[in-house]
Amino acid sequence: xxxxxxxxxxxxxxxxxxxxxxxxxxxxxxxxxxxxxxxxxxxxxxxxxxxxxxxxxxxxxxxxxxxxxxxxxxxxxxxxxxxxxxxxxxxxxxxxxxxxxxxxxxxxxxxxxxxxxxxxxxxx
Numbered sequence: 001x002x003x004x005x006x007x008x009x010x011x012x013x014x015x016x017x018x019x020x021x022x023x024x025x026x027x028x029x030x031x032x033x034x035x036x037x038x039x040x041x042x043x044x045x046x047x048x049x050x051x052x053x054x055x056x057x058x059x060x061x062x063x064x065x066x067x068x069x070x071x072x073x074x075x076x077x078x079x080x081x082x083x084x085x086x087x088x089x090x091x092x093x094x095x096x097x098x099x100x101x102x103x104x105x106x107x108x109x110x111x112x113x114x115x116x117x118x119x120x121x122x123x124x
Contacts, residue, residue, distance in 0.1 A: 002026040002098040002113040009094060009118030017084045020118055022096030023077060030074040033099035035111055036081045038092035038120075045095070047106040049081060059104045086122045093117040 008020040035050040049070040072079040097111035
């Protein structure tokens with residue numbers, strides 16, 4: 001099991017940038033694909049981005065439209081989500097998740113471990 005702790009959320013104006021981080025503990029971090037999901041008030045949790053175990057493959061939700069970048073540093077057991085050109089509709093709690101496989105997936109059911117989430121608020 002991998003334990004995950006997110007950080008870096010906060011309040012930012014529309015058009016601004018924010019980077020959220022996810023620190024993982026556990027020996028298998030470098031073997032797991034990782035993902036970011038988000039949940040806005042009154043909405044279901046949705047997929048944002050995923051990265052393979054090596055960092056060589058990434059996938060994004062359509063709404064990202066080139067604004068976000070997922071990356072990882074296996075030496076630091078950390079995965080990042082760099083968010084640029086933020087919009088008010090990006091306001092949500094952002095969750096980091098560790099997959100049970102090496103490979104990228106946009107399906108929440110493929111993720112075995114979840115963090116507590118970090119709030120991102122984008123003001124207009």
